[in-house]
Structure formats: structure tokens, C-alpha cells
Amino acid sequence: MGFQDASLSEINQIMEQAALASQVYGKMSLISRAGFMRAIAGELDAIRETLLITAMEETHLPQPRLNGELNRTIYQLNSYADACVAGNWLEARIDTAIPEKMPPKPDIRKMLVPLGPVVVFGASNFPFAYSTAGGDTACALAAGCPVIVKAHPAHARTSELAAGAIMAAAGKCGLPKGVFAHIHSSGFEGGRALVSHPAARAVGFTGSFSGGKALFDIASQRKEPITVFSEMGSINPVFLLSEKIRQEAEVVAKMYAASITLSAGQFCTNPGLLVGIDGPDLEHFLDILGSEIQHIKPSSMLHPGIAAAYREKKALALSQQEVRLVAQSDTQAEALEGIPTIASVHGDAFLSNPLLHQEVFGPYSLVIRCRNQEQMLAVARHLEGQLTCTAMATPQDIRDNPQLMDAIGQLCGRFILNGVPTGVEVCLSMHHGGPYPATTDSRYTSVGADGIKRFARPLCFQNWDDQFLPDELKNANPLGIWRTVNDQLTKEPITS
Amino acid sequence: MGFQDASLSEINQIMEQAALASQVYGKMSLISRAGFMRAIAGELDAIRETLLITAMEETHLPQPRLNGELNRTIYQLNSYADACVAGNWLEARIDTAIPEKMPPKPDIRKMLVPLGPVVVFGASNFPFAYSTAGGDTACALAAGCPVIVKAHPAHARTSELAAGAIMAAAGKCGLPKGVFAHIHSSGFEGGRALVSHPAARAVGFTGSFSGGKALFDIASQRKEPITVFSEMGSINPVFLLSEKIRQEAEVVAKMYAASITLSAGQFCTNPGLLVGIDGPDLEHFLDILGSEIQHIKPSSMLHPGIAAAYREKKALALSQQEVRLVAQSDTQAEALEGIPTIASVHGDAFLSNPLLHQEVFGPYSLVIRCRNQEQMLAVARHLEGQLTCTAMATPQDIRDNPQLMDAIGQLCGRFILNGVPTGVEVCLSMHHGGPYPATTDSRYTSVGADGIKRFARPLCFQNWDDQFLPDELKNANPLGIWRTVNDQLTKEPITS
Numbered sequence: 001m002g003f004q005d006a007s008l009s010e011i012n013q014i015m016e017q018a019a020l021a022s023q024v025y026g027k028m029s030l031i032s033r034a035g036f037m038r039a040i041a042g043e044l045d046a047i048r049e050t051l052l053i054t055a056m057e058e059t060h061l062p063q064p065r066l067n068g069e070l071n072r073t074i075y076q077l078n079s080y081a082d083a084c085v086a087g088n089w090l091e092a093r094i095d096t097a098i099p100e101k102m103p104p105k106p107d108i109r110k111m112l113v114p115l116g117p118v119v120v121f122g123a124s125n126f127p128f129a130y131s132t133a134g135g136d137t138a139c140a141l142a143a144g145c146p147v148i149v150k151a152h153p154a155h156a157r158t159s160e161l162a163a164g165a166i167m168a169a170a171g172k173c174g175l176p177k178g179v180f181a182h183i184h185s186s187g188f189e190g191g192r193a194l195v196s197h198p199a200a201r202a203v204g205f206t207g208s209f210s211g212g213k214a215l216f217d218i219a220s221q222r223k224e225p226i227t228v229f230s231e232m233g234s235i236n237p238v239f240l241l242s243e244k245i246r247q248e249a250e251v252v253a254k255m256y257a258a259s260i261t262l263s264a265g266q267f268c269t270n271p272g273l274l275v276g277i278d279g280p281d282l283e284h285f286l287d288i289l290g291s292e293i294q295h296i297k298p299s300s301m302l303h304p305g306i307a308a309a310y311r312e313k314k315a316l317a318l319s320q321q322e323v324r325l326v327a328q329s330d331t332q333a334e335a336l337e338g339i340p341t342i343a344s345v346h347g348d349a350f351l352s353n354p355l356l357h358q359e360v361f362g363p364y365s366l367v368i369r370c371r372n373q374e375q376m377l378a379v380a381r382h383l384e385g386q387l388t389c390t391a392m393a394t395p396q397d398i399r400d401n402p403q404l405m406d407a408i409g410q411l412c413g414r415f416i417l418n419g420v421p422t423g424v425e426v427c428l429s430m431h432h433g434g435p436y437p438a439t440t441d442s443r444y445t446s447v448g449a450d451g452i453k454r455f456a457r458p459l460c461f462q463n464w465d466d467q468f469l470p471d472e473l474k475n476a477n478p479l480g481i482w483r484t485v486n487d488q489l490t491k492e493p494i495t496s
Numbered sequence: 497m498g499f500q501d502a503s504l505s506e507i508n509q510i511m512e513q514a515a516l517a518s519q520v521y522g523k524m525s526l527i528s529r530a531g532f533m534r535a536i537a538g539e540l541d542a543i544r545e546t547l548l549i550t551a552m553e554e555t556h557l558p559q560p561r562l563n564g565e566l567n568r569t570i571y572q573l574n575s576y577a578d579a580c581v582a583g584n585w586l587e588a589r590i591d592t593a594i595p596e597k598m599p600p601k602p603d604i605r606k607m608l609v610p611l612g613p614v615v616v617f618g619a620s621n622f623p624f625a626y627s628t629a630g631g632d633t634a635c636a637l638a639a640g641c642p643v644i645v646k647a648h649p650a651h652a653r654t655s656e657l658a659a660g661a662i663m664a665a666a667g668k669c670g671l672p673k674g675v676f677a678h679i680h681s682s683g684f685e686g687g688r689a690l691v692s693h694p695a696a697r698a699v700g701f702t703g704s705f706s707g708g709k710a711l712f713d714i715a716s717q718r719k720e721p722i723t724v725f726s727e728m729g730s731i732n733p734v735f736l737l738s739e740k741i742r743q744e745a746e747v748v749a750k751m752y753a754a755s756i757t758l759s760a761g762q763f764c765t766n767p768g769l770l771v772g773i774d775g776p777d778l779e780h781f782l783d784i785l786g787s788e789i790q791h792i793k794p795s796s797m798l799h800p801g802i803a804a805a806y807r808e809k810k811a812l813a814l815s816q817q818e819v820r821l822v823a824q825s826d827t828q829a830e831a832l833e834g835i836p837t838i839a840s841v842h843g844d845a846f847l848s849n850p851l852l853h854q855e856v857f858g859p860y861s862l863v864i865r866c867r868n869q870e871q872m873l874a875v876a877r878h879l880e881g882q883l884t885c886t887a888m889a890t891p892q893d894i895r896d897n898p899q900l901m902d903a904i905g906q907l908c909g910r911f912i913l914n915g916v917p918t919g920v921e922v923c924l925s926m927h928h929g930g931p932y933p934a935t936t937d938s939r940y941t942s943v944g945a946d947g948i949k950r951f952a953r954p955l956c957f958q959n960w961d962d963q964f965l966p967d968e969l970k971n972a973n974p975l976g977i978w979r980t981v982n983d984q985l986t987k988e989p990i991t992s
Contacts, residue, residue, distance in 0.1 A: 023902065027902070086983075091946075093924050093946075106921065109925050116906075220712075225936065405964075406523070413953075413955065413956060414955075414957075417964070418959060419602060425601055427601075428983055429589035433953075436720050436721060441723070443954070450587075450589075450954070456939070457939045458939070458946070460911065460925065461910075462913065467891070482985055484924055484925075487582075
């Protein structure tokens, strides 16, 4: 879109500036960090119209969806700012001295401190919420880390606008140059240079398995390995249990026709796999699902590359042995549109064909016809790590299938009961993550304020004078935060 | 010592049993896990005499030191059992539904769940506390993970005894076979097979950089990468600030002569580097330190390999350009003994010679004579990640050197003021970890109950009926644990 790729020397300069800014920004108070984040939210809101128009041109997503996503982005910044100030994420812990113990126990205190410069790669499918001013950026800034964003080329102008908003906020807050930087790079080299730079301390990525894994490998093989939080593909299996499908086929089918096709299926939590038990109940469910899908009009995908990839991957999936087309939209699709499609395959064929486990990014879902309950369990145990799994199940189904429920829980980061995986609520209890290959670090979330902890590490202070401790750990607890003092959670000051 | 190496097929069988046991043990209550841990502590205590005699024979460590270490090991098991039941580590979070929100907000809850089988490699220098029944094992069991220990060959019989205690406890607690396994393997292949096995979910290691890094590389390059918590080398720099050394040379020198030579210098927190500013004050400090060291008798090192490595690495360090011997013990050393030694080098030579940054495992410390305060800062910024750093400093020294204090904090996991790094208190606020290459994951500690979190990941439950939720997340809070409910920390039940 006319933006010039950053040169390697520019990237080096940016990373060195980030390292310098880190010394200043990392020491700033929680309130100052939160002020910066709220200022970014304000700047984004101030250019809302321009952002929406630009994003619509670049992503072909409809205005209401983009407006909702921008609201979510602003909410993330403000709510992570609140969490930043509340300070629970700091994991402040204090054990006071016991001089009479043998040997004497010193005073020991710890809290999380910033890791340093964080490199963020935006997602193609979320131009706001998981891109330049999105969740990774918000979490890193809350943690006290400078951020370097590589713009996603599919929405480079939107990214440039968001970057401008962040820089304007940085200027108004009097922050050092280097607290935020934004580069364009059309190939892989720019990203590689950012992740390889010695000043980089962590990486946030949302996108494809191949991209996320490549960054993970670069980061693991550095002289000084760093952590990459890649959120990669997920097919978000949905287990359709017998009694539920017998009793509520229509409700479930309609719910899922909508979920599969929401935003042209371009969500990382799109339900790409439905697992049921072959028989008349599943047949009935598929009839309704198929007829729903036939009536859903194709909608535009994010860009020609994604639309082409959808066509190709779907064709490849449909060409696999024993895969049958169940239904697709009756409406002819334009070039950029993705045709809603449902296919099915028997359990044996699915279990023996790893290609069918791969994500087909778009409005597509594969139904597995299991021979019986045992085969459904085998499928659950056979699948790779997922962001989400869902069980459509009555209480009796749950009681009848304890092993299946355990196996599903072990597979995913979020386990939904009688709902749809699309829609990722921004709140503290959300976990948007999951076992590999859904992400490269199953211990961390990229949604919700716990995501701040990705970019921080504990630092322990032993035998320090109160006057020199960070405010978070001072006896008087001047910030009024929750701390664990001698194994008890409390907001009380320490009186000696 | 006569123990047969496990074959690859035995290792496969052990790992498969661990995966099966994981299904059972991972679902057991916090109280049951804690009961198992306390039973292990009891079994260890019951065979105390045998353990001590065997460990003395194998490690040449003196009885009081081993007895203290065994007490610490028992304390770890009991105190992590307490922490396990208290449940703060679970990070239970609940956001209740808001049906009237658009779109409706579902009920979302999350907590940490076990990762699965954990492979533990014991440390040569801690036959009890960081070996078979040591900190990593205790943390993994508290997290709900089966443990597979590869015995350290330097204390294989001690390890076998500790493994027997764990298995006896498992039997008494009625736990599934496979909740704990213990293998011997003299080469690297056994360890590689354990870490490469698909059922392995995480690795705990304490030892050399080369060993820890090799495991990290294997684990990162698996088809499904897993996390390795390697605690590797550290030279634990001590910064001697001007006023402190001027005022208290004698106290500091005596304190450090003892710390450097404690347990023949065989602690991962041994102060291997003293950084001062050249001049008469440092000279005076070195005179006292040197004369202290001359009077300290050499003591036995863990085994002939470690004693030989100490001699070689020390000789290599002393052979480097501009490195000068300051003092060594006056007493002739026996074959297995390590001679307490202090050397010095100028700042320029240190900064330009990476070999001098390497750990010399034993009673050795290198003093860096910096030209001035700026060079001391340059040294702090130049050093690799460390488990600990120490500043010997008066309040005025701290006020005069804000940049140095920041740089030291960025270098390490634990920052000690006016103390010694040796002695790692087992408590929640302890952080025994640090930036690479001190460890492979700076976000986690291997000492203190926060170490439990290494072996767990969040699992989020969306829209679940209360009856099917784990007790930890049920409305009534039957376990009485701290939870964050709608962003507020509380032990209260949820009333709807």
C-alpha cells in the first residue's frame, strides 16, 4: 500500500531506542502506564471515523463488526489500565525477617517487573483488537514494556493510523521516544530481524501455524532464547452428545450455522469440527444444519489471498478419501467471498488422515460421524491442542461420559458447555490460549488482564531498606494493592 | 554404582504409565495430593539415618549439612503441601454471567490444571533438596502431575532410597502405579528419551549450562515443544560500592570469605564475582579477604569429576591475560578437595574476555578492579543473566548510583542488599530463577510455592452448570479458597 519496508539498519536503530526507552518506561508508576493506555484509547476514539473507513477498505469487514471491534480495542486498553493500577497481576509477596531463626531468615519480597522490549505481530483477521493497538500491545504496555509492532500488510494503513494514535498519546504523556515503534515489512526478513535482535525480550503473534512456529524457532535458537506467545491455528472441535442432539437438534443446528459463518468464518475460535455419533439423530441435525447453510449468503473475506487460500484448502479437504459434501450456500460467490460449506467424514477416515485435522480458515466445518461413543472418545484423545472445545450435552450426557469430558478438557484452553466458541469475552477469567499447536505457551492467555503477565518476570528483593524498595513492596503499602504477606493475602500495611 | 541403565523400551513403558496415572492423579483433590506429599516427607524422615549415611558416602558432604538439607527437603514437601491446599496458586477466577449485556456475557471461570507427566533431573550438589524428592518433584506433585526422575549418577544410591520412600508413600496413599517413576541412565540417551517422549509435558533440571541447554534444545525441537525449567550456571556478582567498602571492609571481607567457601563453593548461588573500584579501599578489602581465605582449609568436593573440573577451570581462568592470583588456602589439598582461591583482574580485561564470565564451580571468586564507577556500570550492563546479584552498599551509595542499581536489577532474579547470596530461604516470596542463561524461563522460580505454577496451565469453563464444575470454581466455594470474583479477591461464596 505504498509503505516502505524498514531496512535492517532502521530496525536495529528502533530496537536500540526501545532498549533505552525500556529503562525509563519500565520504572514508571502503574498510574503513569495506565494514563498512557487510556490516552491511547482516547486517541483511537478521536479518529474513529477515519479508522473505520480505512479498515473497511482494507479488510472488507462490515462497518458494524469493525465498530464493535474498535470498541473492544478501546475497552481492552481501559480495562487493562484498570488492572494495571489494581496491581493484582504483580504477584507482590512479602516474607518479613525472622532474625531469631537459625540461620536467621532475611526479609524477602518479590513482584513482577517488565521483561523489556516486546515485538508484536498483528493479526490479519482483527485489524484493531489483535493488531497495532490491540491486546498484545495493551498487555505489554501495562507490564511496563516498550512495544515494536510489525504492521500486518493486509491492513497497513489502518495500522499506520493506530500507530499514529499511540504516538500521539506517547507525546502527550511525555514518554521517551522508543516506547512505541511501528514498521512495515512485506517479507519475512523484517520480522526475523526484530525477533532476532538482542534487545527483544518477548514476542506476541496471532496468525498462522507456519508463521507462529517460524518465530518460535527463531526465538528458541537465539543465543539468548526468548519466549514467543504465538496464538496459532485451532479447529475448535464441538462434541455433539447423543441426548442433546436427540432433544435439541434444531436449536443446536441453527446456533452452529450462525457460528460457523460469523464474519465469514474468520475467527480463531471458529468451530471447524463437529463430532457426533452416526445415526438418525445426527442425520436429522445435519439436515437442519445443511438447509441453514444453504440459505446463508457468502460474504467477503479479508483479502484475496485469504479467499484463495480458503478455496484451495477447502478443495483439498473435500478431495480427501471418504469426505462428503453435506451442504453449501445456494448463492453464487463473488471473487472475494467465501462459500459457507459443511462436509462430513466417518470417524475411521478422520482418525487416519492428519490433513483433516488442519484448519480451513473460513466458513467451513467438517462433521465427524463416529461409529459410537468409544470412537468419539478416540477422536478427543487423538486431536491436537485447541484454543477451545465445546460440548453440546445434557446433564445426563455429561454424567454418562466422564472420560470424554476429561479428554476434552485436556485438549483445550477453554471448554464451553452448550454454547458457541465464537465470541471471546474480555474479562479476567477468560483464557484465550491452549495446548500446542493452538499456542506456543499453554500457560498464558492473550485475552484478559492475565495476559499482562506474559511480559513480566519476578524480581526478588532480599534485605532491602524500606525506603529503597519499589512502592509496591513498601511496608506502608502506599498503592493499596493486594499482597501476600507471610502467606496471607492482605491489603494491610506492615507494622514492625 | 551397580544400577542398570533403563532401556528405551522401559522408558517408553514408564512414560505411558505416567500418562495413564496422570488421568487419575490429576483429578485428585488438593487434600489428597497434599496427603501424598506429607506421606513422602514422613517416609523420608523414617529412613533418615540410612539416607544420611548413604549420601555422606556418595557426596562427601558433611553430616550436619546433609541433615540440614534433608530437613529442608521435608519442609519443602510439607510447606508446598500446605500451599497446595490453600489453593492461591490455582489463580481461580470467576466472572458471572450478564445476560442483559449485548451480546450476553456468559458465565466464565478458570483455574490452573496439571500439565501432565513431568521429567525431573536431580542436581549433583543437592542430593536431597534438588534431587529425587526435592523441590521440582514436590512442585509437580502439588500441581497434580506424575513425576519421572532420572537419578543423578553421583548419588544414585541416595536417589534410589528417596525413590523408595516416594513409592512407599504412593502405596500407602493408594495412588496409581505410574504416579512416580525412577530410572538410572549413565549417558545422555536416557534423559533424551524421557524428554523426547510424547507423554512428557514439562521438564525440571538443575545443573550445568551445557546439560540444561541441551535439554532445552531437545524440548524446543520436539514435534510438540514443551517447557524446560533448567536452572543452570550463575556467577552471582557482588557489587562492592565505595562508601561501604571504605567503612566496613573487614565485615564484608569476612562475610564473603565464608560465603565463597561454604560447602566447598558448591552452591548455585556461590558469589563467583566481586566487582569493586580499584584503589586503596579495595586493596585493604582484598588484604583482609586474602588473609581470611589463606586460613580456610580446603574441603572435599562432591566427587572426583567435580574436583577435577574445579582444578581445570580455575587453572584456565588464572591463565587468562592479566588475571592475578590474590590468595589461596595455605593448607595442602587432598585429591578430592577444592582449594579456596581468590583472583583479580582489571575491568578492561574482564569486559573483553567472555571466558572470565563463566562459572568456576567451587570455592573460587574473581575480583574485578574497575577503573571507576562508570566501568562498574559497564560491567553490570555487560554481564549475562544471573540467579542473584548483591550490592554491598550504604544508603548514600544507593542514592549515588541509581543507574547501577537499575542495571543490577535487570540482570538477576534476586537482588540482595548487604548480605550474601548463599542461603536460599524456602518461602513464597523467594525467587530462585533469573534471566537466561541463569535459567531457561525467567518467569518461574524453582524454590517456594510459586514453583508449583511451572507445572500447570489455565483451563477456562464457559457456561457450565455449577454441579459439573470443579470444587475450586463452584458457587459455594466449598474449599474456602481465595478467588477473584468479578475482579474482586474474595473467599465468599457466590449467591445468585
